Amino acid sequence: MPESVKSKRPAAGPQPLKTKAEKRAEAKVAKARARAARKRREVLTMVGAAVVVVALLAGLVLWIKSSSPTQPDPAASAAPEPAAAAPSAAAFPPLPEGADPALSTKPVVKAGTGKVDKLKTTTLVQGAGAAVESGQTIDVNYVGVTYADGKEFDSSWSRSESFSFAVGAGSVIQGWDQGLVGVKVGSRVQLDIPAELAYGEKPSGTQPAGVLRFVVDVLSAA
Template identity: 70%
Template sequence: MKTKAEKRAEAKAAKARARAAEKRRRALTVAGAAVVVIALVVGLIVWIGNSTSSTPAASPAATATADAPTASAAEATSAAFPPVPEGADPALSTKPEAKAGSGEVTELTTTTLIEGTGPAVESGQTVTVNYVGVTYADGEEFDSSWSRSETFDFQVGAGNVIQGWDKGLAGVKVGSRVQLDIPADQAYGENPTGGQPAGALRFIVDVLAAS
């Protein structure tokens, strides 16, 4: 039979073992929690890395798109037509209406609709123009630089255009809008080939530059 001293010793030892066991349990709990936290942090870092690499801003295609002209830039480019000279009448920014004429066109006639303030065009110069062309008899439009949103350049007097243009635009001031009534013999003739209009023609021409 155990003495009281032995019983007290055993009780103390049991308490010591219990305290040790509790410490180990707590240590394992803390360690386990730390592992979970570390795993979560690592997982979060990996997820952020993957998310960043898949965003449009990091892809080559997105970079190329960012360097491309924006819609507003394209609209600005389109809005630059026509290139009206500085100080010219704002009406040159609007397409004119060319109507049919009356009577017979027997000679070339240049009628100034808007007089510009720039220098007069000389033979041999290259001019930049906007124009609308209609048949004189019925006013049917057959050509227009406005419909292409593109001006037309040519050398005055070089024979690269019809005579009515070579002769009718010489002396016209830059910034002017003129009406050219051109007889058939200074246009494409009465029986042209290649789809050109026959007979007398009427052009409304804006002279935008000369050099």
Template identity: 65%
Template sequence: MNDRAARQRPAAPNRPGTGSALPSKAEKRTAAKAAKARAAAAAKRRQVLTVAGAAAAVIAVIAVVVVLAVRSDDPATPTQSSVGAGSAASADTTAEATRPAFPPVPEGADPALSTKPAAKAGSGSVSKLEVTTLIEGNGAAAQSGQTITVNYVGVTFADGKEFDSSWRRSQPFSFPLGGGKVIKGWDQGLVGVKVGSRVQLDIPAALAYGDHPAGGAPGGTLRFIVDVLSVA
């Protein structure tokens, strides 16, 4: 009877799910610890990879800087600055080569025209224009209406103090002769003077700037030494 009852007793139902037993609390805690450990390990690996990548980038930058430094020290490698400096030096050399020599002494003229003359004070009084030839040129004679190019030194007649000179500017002076663009002593005194000549002009105040000019011009009698370089 008992055996028959035991054989007819229904089996205990299975737990929900897969039919296996649910994990216990201890198993859950163990699984959670394992998952946390795996997450921590993964995070550490990512950190290591990030640091390694940054280090590799820094090393690459250092390598590039070293290469550039070596190339800049190599005289065979033109840098931007050296090319610019070379271009500037070349431009200066070209400008120097194309700049006309000073003074432009006429061909066949006395070599003394290459040197600035010494203008000294005069003596006595000057009542009219006086033209003294110091060096006789062999070129064409300057005519009124022509453009004349000269070098000159100007001093006050009384004390020989220099007040103007084309030599100081290293540039000859050109003007239309007889056109009223200069003082009368020049317009009159340089007519007929040959190219290649050096003349001394003693000019009274009436043919210069007057006795008491305004604007800082020298007054009284003036002395100029003028080299005639060309006429056109």
């Protein structure tokens, strides 16, 4: 190939010298790059450490839960509270103060003997209270039987409830209105009542006919 057409390359020569300002600028750039790289490494290190700490804490919590004994549910383990006791019923019978203990027991009333042609009041237990007067309201317990056979037809004891009425007001049979006047509170008396002072000679509904016998406890009078 002719020398005239050969490409000629310029000979490598020495590079031009950099000025101090350029050197300082390059040094600043290098330092900035180095600081940026160091900060990136620091951030990555901190992030990695945080991830490790979180993982350790989560593992610790799981380990504590799995290793600790199961605590019983307070609602399930608590013993049931006892049901509130129902208020006790009023004492029966309501005896007056100082009454004979016999009045706390239902009397046994038997059939009578002989003819009953008038009202008869017999004291079985003498009370210490005031005598009953006509017009007073009295509270009593009683058992009623037919005189001839002693068959019980009524009793306040069977209801566990005493009976109150006004003496002489006609709200009860005449045998009661008349036979309980003068009886002392706290007494137990037996009333033998002829038919004309009771429900008559003929039965009417649930009311017994004929002569009746009652044993009555006078509990109060006012």
